[in-house]
Amino acid sequence: MSQQKTDIPYYxxxxxxxxxxxxxxxxxxxxxxKGPTGCGKxxxxxxxxxxxxxxxxxxxCHDDLTAADLVGRHLIGDGETYWHDGPLTKAxxxxxxxxxxxxxxxxxxxTVVLHPLSDNRRLLPIERTGELLKAPPExxxxxxxxxxxxxxLKGMKxxxxxxxxxxxxxxxxxxxxxxxxxxxxxIDQSIAIRLIELAHALRVLKDHDLEESASTRLLVxxxxxxxxxxxxxxxxxxxxxxxxxxxxxxxxxxxEVVKAKMVISL
Numbered sequence: 200m201s202q203q204k205t206d207i208p209y210y211x212x213x214x215x216x217x218x219x220x221x222x223x224x225x226x227x228x229x230x231x232x233k234g235p236t237g238c239g240k241x242x243x244x245x246x247x248x249x250x251x252x253x254x255x256x257x258x259x260c261h262d263d264l265t266a267a268d269l270v271g272r273h274l275i276g277d278g279e280t281y282w283h284d285g286p287l288t289k290a291x292x293x294x295x296x297x298x299x300x301x302x303x304x305x306x307x308x309x310t311v312v313l314h315p316l317s318d319n320r321r322l323l324p325i326e327r328t329g330e331l332l333k334a335p336p337e338x339x340x341x342x343x344x345x346x347x348x349x350x351x352l353k354g355m356k357x358x359x360x361x362x363x364x365x366x367x368x369x370x371x372x373x374x375x376x377x378x379x380x381x382x383x384x385x386i387d388q389s390i391a392i393r394l395i396e397l398a399h400a401l402r403v404l405k406d407h408d409l410e411e412s413a414s415t416r417l418l419v420x421x422x423x424x425x426x427x428x429x430x431x432x433x434x435x436x437x438x439x440x441x442x443x444x445x446x447x448x449x450x451x452x453x454x455e456v457v458k459a460k461m462v463i464s465l
Contacts, residue, residue: 210239210246211379213371220247223364224339229317231360232343234368237414239379240343243368244298253337254295256286260305266312270325282328291316291323294337302342303355310359316340317362370402376415384422390431394418397435397460401443401453409449413439431461 210217223230224247232240241257248255258269271285290297302310315322321334342363344355371379373395380391401413417439424434435457440450 207249208242208245209382210242211375213375216366219366224251227336229340229363231363231365232368233346236345236411237416238368238370239415240368241300244341248296254293256290256295257298257300258286260299260301262304264305264309266309269312291332291334291338294335296339296341299342301344303344307356370415379415380418380422383419384426386422386426390425393461394421397457400456400460409443417442432457435461
């Protein structure tokens with residue numbers, strides 16, 4: 200869906216990602232962002248699109264995503280057939296930023312449509328209408344994925360990956376993450392620090408007892424609940440622990456970590 204914001208969404212820069220994005224945009228280079236779930240990839244793209252004053256089309260990729268979902272298809276309405284642009288085509292026509300989130304989830308025959316757009320040609324062939332769209336200078340293609348989910352079936356093909364410049368995201372350092380949580384929720388600093396200490400304790404368990412770790416997004420959710428009056432233990436269970444696992448025994452074990460880290464904040 201397209202969005203063009205007058206207010207720039209908050210984003211706390213971690214390294215040189217803003218500068219790198221601007222250079223990629225200026226030089227009409229496609230960008231690949233790698234990083235774990237909830238570390239700020241989508242917020243970063245929203246921030247940059249608003250900062251550059253460009254419309255943004257975001258596509259959440261999935262197993263059933265087809266090339267037609269991206270490019271467009273013929274529809275039937277009022278007794279006639281008409282062409283309907285997909286988000287990728289709309290972005291090319293408008294000179295927008297097109298962001299494909301978790302691109303490795305899409306079928307490989309779908310992502311092939313990106314190849315002529317992600318090299319020096321910057322072309323989008325629309326076979327069903329016979330059009331050949333040349334992307335304007337303002338158009339930018341951005342894709343992302345979580346390397347932690349990569350395997351032989353879900354990895355990005357080298358022939359696709361090497362068409363992009365790339366940057367790696369990770370969870371912020373303690374000071375930056377504290378700033379983000381306080382900016383997003385206006386929570387007391389002492390509670391923000393406790394939440395981050397909890398997250399670091401849980402992140403140690405990544406690849407041992409948990410498939411995914413506690414993200415900055417989940418910390419913001421927990422802080423939001425606490426700020427609204429929910430007790431910290433219940434907030435952490437609902438916003439952090441339960442989203443991480445379905446195993447009851449694991450939930451109870453992780454709640455012991457929560458109680459150890461958050462009880463002082465009560």
